Amino acid sequence: MKVAVASGKGGTGKTLLSASLFSVWKDPLVVVDLDVEEPNLHLFLNPEISGTRTAELEIPVVDAAKCDYCGKCAQLCQFKAINVLGEVVLTFTEMCHGCGGCLAVCPRGALTSGSRPLGEMRWGRIGSDRFLMGALRVGEAMSPPLMRVVKQKLQGMLSEAAADVIIDAPPGVSCPAVNAVMDSDVIVLVTEPTPFGLHDLRLAHEAFAQLGKPMGVVINRAGLPGSDVDDYCRANHLRVLAKIPFDRRIAETYAAGGVIAEAMGELRPFFSDLADQIRTLVETAAQPLEISR
Amino acid sequence: MIEVVVLSGKGGTGKTSLTAAFAHLANGSVICDLDVDAPDLHLLLQPRQMASEPFISGHEARIRAEHCNGCGLCMTLCRFNAIAESDAVPRIDPLRCEGCKTCVALCPSQAIDFNPKQCGQWYLSQTRMGPLVHAQLIPAEENSGRLVALLRQKAKELAQERQLSLVLSDGPPGIGCPVISSLAGASLAVIVSEPTPSGEHDLVRIVDLCDHFQVPVGVIINKADLSVDYHRRIETFCDERTIPLLGSLPFDTVFIEAVVKGRAVTEYVPDGIADDIRRIWAAIEAMAKIGTTV
Numbered sequence: 001m002k003v004a005v006a007s008g009k010g011g012t013g014k015t016l017l018s019a020s021l022f023s024v025w026k027d028p029l030v031v032v033d034l035d036v037e038e039p040n041l042h043l044f045l046n047p048e049i050s051g052t053r054t055a056e057l058e059i060p061v062v063d064a065a066k067c068d069y070c071g072k073c074a075q076l077c078q079f080k081a082i083n084v085l086g087e088v089v090l091t092f093t094e095m096c097h098g099c100g101g102c103l104a105v106c107p108r109g110a111l112t113s114g115s116r117p118l119g120e121m122r123w124g125r126i127g128s129d130r131f132l133m134g135a136l137r138v139g140e141a142m143s144p145p146l147m148r149v150v151k152q153k154l155q156g157m158l159s160e161a162a163a164d165v166i167i168d169a170p171p172g173v174s175c176p177a178v179n180a181v182m183d184s185d186v187i188v189l190v191t192e193p194t195p196f197g198l199h200d201l202r203l204a205h206e207a208f209a210q211l212g213k214p215m216g217v218v219i220n221r222a223g224l225p226g227s228d229v230d231d232y233c234r235a236n237h238l239r240v241l242a243k244i245p246f247d248r249r250i251a252e253t254y255a256a257g258g259v260i261a262e263a264m265g266e267l268r269p270f271f272s273d274l275a276d277q278i279r280t281l282v283e284t285a286a287q288p289l290e291i292s293r
Numbered sequence: 294m295i296e297v298v299v300l301s302g303k304g305g306t307g308k309t310s311l312t313a314a315f316a317h318l319a320n321g322s323v324i325c326d327l328d329v330d331a332p333d334l335h336l337l338l339q340p341r342q343m344a345s346e347p348f349i350s351g352h353e354a355r356i357r358a359e360h361c362n363g364c365g366l367c368m369t370l371c372r373f374n375a376i377a378e379s380d381a382v383p384r385i386d387p388l389r390c391e392g393c394k395t396c397v398a399l400c401p402s403q404a405i406d407f408n409p410k411q412c413g414q415w416y417l418s419q420t421r422m423g424p425l426v427h428a429q430l431i432p433a434e435e436n437s438g439r440l441v442a443l444l445r446q447k448a449k450e451l452a453q454e455r456q457l458s459l460v461l462s463d464g465p466p467g468i469g470c471p472v473i474s475s476l477a478g479a480s481l482a483v484i485v486s487e488p489t490p491s492g493e494h495d496l497v498r499i500v501d502l503c504d505h506f507q508v509p510v511g512v513i514i515n516k517a518d519l520s521v522d523y524h525r526r527i528e529t530f531c532d533e534r535t536i537p538l539l540g541s542l543p544f545d546t547v548f549i550e551a552v553v554k555g556r557a558v559t560e561y562v563p564d565g566i567a568d569d570i571r572r573i574w575a576a577i578e579a580m581a582k583i584g585t586t587v
Contacts, residue, residue, distance in 0.1 A: 010301075011303060011304040040494060097391055099391065099393030104395060139473075143467075148374075174430055178433045203432050207432030254489055257490045
């Protein structure tokens with residue numbers, strides 16, 4: 001089972017929740033930080049890193065001896081990453097999406113593969129469980145290609161030994177966020193009952209609903225004044241899985257680098273229940289609908 | 294023209310609340326919401342829309358099943374795993390398609406359409422604090438970087454037209470495409486941090502990004518009393534990198550109360566935190582030389 005922890009608004013508690021779910025999860029687990037722009041989960045889980053690899057994107061390299069400047073590559077490229085001006089071919093490799101189109105259309109085989117570093121992938125262990133993360137190179141604009149490499153690595157890790165997966169997703173509702181959750185079995189949306197939280201929950205729900213996966217909501221900082229997230233969830237048939245109360249001690253525990261389910265022992269049963277709720281959500285969604293008489 | 298962009302790396306540190314307060318204090322700026330993915334500034338500014346236009350960017354490949362010969366070349370070519378067979382016909386998943394056109398160009402039956410697509414909508418609005426340029430990316434869409442660039446251009450044009458010398462922008466979280474697009478060429482990046490492991494970690498990355506693009510940086514520590522330890526670590530970091538610390542603000546639910554009322558914090562409370570924010574804004578004005586150049 002793959003659980004993606006996502007949100008529209010940033011800072012609602014995705015990492016806090018992912019870390020605590022990890023802490024109470026009963027079955028073998030791979031925990032993955034797919035917020036590659038700002039990965040934070042390792043700061044709380046302190047994994048023992050056993051391997052790293054630079055993730056790369058395939059980009060074109062021009063062999064001037066073979067090129068006849070026909071311009072087919074530049075005509076095709078949708079990202080302005082390759083240009084032919086007279087008898088000069090210019091590549092703007094930071095614009096390249098790595099689609100390989102220019103290499104495929106070049107009639108003279110004048111383009112070969114080079115690479116651009118996207119960032120670093122790191123993996124290792126936390127006790128008997130496994131950990132995986134990506135960290136985007138500072139200055140690199142595109143996070144989805146790095147996320148794809150991390151997801152490939154995840155597949156490899158799962159084929160070595162089956163496990164459940166918890167994914168800490170990036171904030172937002174555009175391509176990186178969708179990329180992070182698209183292969184999961186269930187999406188847990190973390191929100192807060194403020195006008196910002198509700199507004200962005202609505203956007204996230206709209207974005208992820210297209211994926212047709214079971215979704216549930218965790219309301220963090222419940223009790224803050226503001227919008228009624230419950231009403232929205234009820235009206236849209238989104239199950240509220242849990243409410244984490246607004247409590248300064250939780251914020252302080254997080255600020256000290258603590259995992260809430262461990263540092264605040266009285267909340268541990270709460271997170272265990274939440275883990276069960278998530279399982280139930282997946283299992284009930286997997287049941288075929290039957291007409292009851 | 295001076296362009297100040299409020300960033301954070303980590304989400305939820307208080308960018309939008311502070312941008313609204315700064316817009317209130319600036320008294321005459323073009324305000325811009327560059328978090329096109331999950332924009333929230335309008336919830337505080339209650340804009341009255343004056344103009345709106347669709348944002349068309351990129352294309353979407355679509356297979357015409359009736360012309361497809363089922364050769365499967367497109368599936369082999371696609372690097373984004375966007376094409377899979379269903380009912381013996383390849384189909385393109387629009388959520389995975391990056392619009393690269395490779396399949397379109399190489400399809401032997403020329404069975405793939407490639408139509409421009411609308412990725413969002415952008416707006417020009419009036420608010421009680423000045424004109425607002427904002428947008429909404431269609432959920433799950435891409436090209437947010439291009440939309441950000443478009444908003445910045447529109448904001449600058451508007452500032453010129455209205456003879457306003459400041460563009461004040463609420464930026465997106467992260468360090469990727471929309472952040473780079475918000476940052477490149479700006480006069481000053483105001484980074485809102487928080488004293489937590491995540492806040493410190495993400496601050497370092499966003500500062501490195503600003504250095505990479507040679508944009509000057511000032512730092513605000515919000516929720517400053519959550520951790521004495523991390524507060525000191527951030528101070529030390531700023532000191533080592535000779536980054537001005539613009540000020541610290543306490544962890545206080547007054548920020549949320551103001552949001553609930555649809556007000557900037559400086560409109561909602563007369564003193565206390567509002568005074569702290571005024572001092573921070575004065576530091577930003579001094580740093581960006583606001584009011585001294587046009």
